[in-house]
Amino acid sequence: MKPSLACWIAPLTALALLGACSKPAESGKKSYAFLTNGVASFWDIAKAGAEQAGQDLGVEVSVLMPDGVVQQNQMIEDLVIRQADGIAISPIDAENQVDAIDRAAAATHLITADSDAPKTKRLLYLGMDNYEAGRMCGKLVKEALPDGGKVMIFIGRLEQDNARGRRQGVIDELLGRSMDPTRFDPPDAVLSGNGYEILGTLTDQFDRLRGKQNVDDTLSAHPDLGCAVGLFVFNPPLILESLRAAGKLGQVKVVGFDEAEETLAGIAAGHVHGTVVQNPFEYGRRSIEVLHAIASGDRSVIPENGFINIPAREIRKDNVAEFQADLRAKLGR
Amino acid sequence: MKKQAGMFLVLVAVCVIAALLSPAFLGVGNLENLTRRIGLFGIIGIGVAFVIVTGGIDLSIGSVVCLTGCGLPWLLVQLGLPPWLALPVLLGVSAVVGLWHGWLVAVVKLQPFVVTLCGLLVYRGLMRGVTQSQSQGFGSGFQDLRWWSTGKLPPEAGAVGCALATLLLAWMAWRARKSGRSPLPASAAAVLAALIGGAIMQAGFQVPMPCVILIVLATLTAAFFHLTVWGRHLLALGSNEKAARFSGIATTRLTLLAYVACALLAGIAGMLFVMEVGSAQPSDFGNFYELYAIAAAVIGGCSLRGGRISVVGVVLGAALMQVLRNVMVLAFPSQQQLELAVIGVVILLGVLADAGMRRLPARK
DSSP: OOOOHHHHHHHHHHHHHHHHHSOSOGGGOOEEEEEOSSOOHHHHHHHHHHHHHHHHHTOEEEEEOOSSHHHHHHHHHHHHHTTOSEEEEOOSSGGGOHHHHHHHHHHSEEEEESSOOTTSOOSOEEEOOHHHHHHHHHHHHHHHOTTOEEEEEEESOSSSHHHHHHHHHHHHHHHTOOOOTTOOOOTTOOEEETTEEEEEEEEOTTOHHHHHHHHHHHHHHOTTEEEEEEOSTTHHHHHHHHHHHHTOBTTBEEEEESOOHHHHHHHHHTSSOEEEEOOHHHHHHHHHHHHHHHHTTOGGGSOTTSEEEOOOEEEOTTTHHHHHHHHHHHHTO | OHHHHHHHHHHHHHHHHHHHHOGGGGSHHHHHHHHHHHHHHHHHHHHHHHHHHTTOOOOOHHHHHHHHHHHHHIIIIISOOOHHHHHHHHHHHHHHHHHHHHHHHHTSOOOHHHHHHHHHHHHHHHHHHHTTTOOEEOTTOOHHHHHHHHOEEOHHHHHHHHHHHHHHHHHHHHHHHHTTSOOHHHHHHHHHHHHHHHHHHHHTOOEEHHHHHHHHHHHHHHHHHHHSHHHHHHHHHHHOHHHHHHTTOOHHHHHHHHHHHHHHHHHHHHHHHHHHHSEEOTTTTTTTHHHHHHHHHHHTTOOTTSSOOOHHHHHHHHHHHHHHHHHHHHHOGGGGGGHHHHHHHHHHHHHHHHHHHHHHHHHO
16 A cells, blocks of 8 residues: 555654744844845845845844745745745735735734835835835936937836836926825826837846847837937946947937946946945845844834835936945945 | 648738737838747757657757856856856766756666656756855856857848858759659748748848857757758657668667767757846746747647658747747737737637648548
């Protein structure tokens, strides 16, 4: 007779219990995890911040970078099994991860950072208001193209809460609409107003070759493109690559988001008008600090509205050198 | 030959529709972009064709692309190796990968699907580990090296190339006639090559380097399969491995060769991809590219059962996919999310039409 299911389940359960009991933290140190939404240089900076906080507080910090929503959910489950004392997460698909996040929130302290999941039971959201940052980005576009023109938006993917807010902010600012973060224009609409024509939003799902091809093809289809807006950290460098190949550097304006090295170098060289930077170092550092405070019983760090604002900043040619120096110091490069 | 003619007509039809949908399609700049992409994806298509001919499959191409694509900037920028050392090192690594696959398949007799599936996981994982999953890029340096992917040859060079191709095809037509076969396909191709040469000069079309590299590699591959004994043996091996072995063909050595060729071409393409984009992220660089390669080979007339290859077909297959992608962005940027579905449907229609055409004469 074949061994019955119970024969298998018993030792497996024992093993799982054993694993659950042996916490990763030796010597009773508290352990926290920061779960990113992907692999990017942006997250390296957040990692530096989280690890800094770990050192300062004497706690264990692990920064995990998943490969997509499936792996992110698996990582959440693994962290719960590992009995992490707190999790900070940037959800990839906030709308559809409610169950996974709520399960973890019931088992441990959970906050969202960088991108929110408002429908979950997370304790708070730490980050910037992406819609406002998007409007900031839109203002930069207006500065670069004061007389209006054609604008195309390039972004990694649109499922994320932060991506939507950011994109909508750019659109609303350009079209001169009122502040309304809940608005959502479908990506298949050409929008115009105020002298600006927003041709559309092209996604690349994090395939960089694809991202560059999107820019190449846009330049072919619209030789009179006025401004290319790159909203994820790797988009502005790809825009620059494409413009360089087409010999259109400086001719087509570029407005970026985040602080890729190439973007900052592009601002210094005058090929990029400006970029809106978040503060990933602070996301990492503050997330761990807040989680540690909550796990130690201090719930006063949770604000009324559940939002800890780490505001975005605009970087233009006049402050780029100072910003670069500060960034290098933080990364220890 | 009929198959390639059919696929060529499908490609022409798609191009005509594309030009009608978007006037920008026929712009010189867009055609240069397109031929560069066809060059890049054509190279991995030809690579996998070597393995498909033996009746095998290589699922690790995307990961080998990641291995050399992230490896090149990593060696050059992080480790400070000079290009003359980094390039041979990565080619060597690719060749070893191919040799390893070939050995496991031909000597240990493991299934190619399993061997290369493990390769898919191992090489990407390795690269993520080695680079700590950090994005690897050239910064603003190595523009000379990157010329191999971003550079273009002047129209004159393209025209000379077309003239040579015309002569070669004319000679092939003459030979076909002499040996009693129809000279029509080769003559038609010769006329086409001459026309393309004229158009290149007329429009001032600069030939992107990946396209040149693809043409060179495709010509060498076609010559290998049609003019050398080894090529014939490889086809025989693919049709019936046992029969080939009993007739004294060195099947083990040939299988090794096929996997090495595939991995080498994937390695070369990986380096060209990263030279084109400027940076690579180990977690996603080259993801799914094996499927683009396999699709190009299959559209181009390679049978997954082995024993059949058409280098021209593979290039046409790669071209068809890139044209479709390009059209989606040019003409329907708002429907970009549907792109994969459109590509899939058009490929399926092409394969269906081909199957239908082959059944017609059989019914008579």
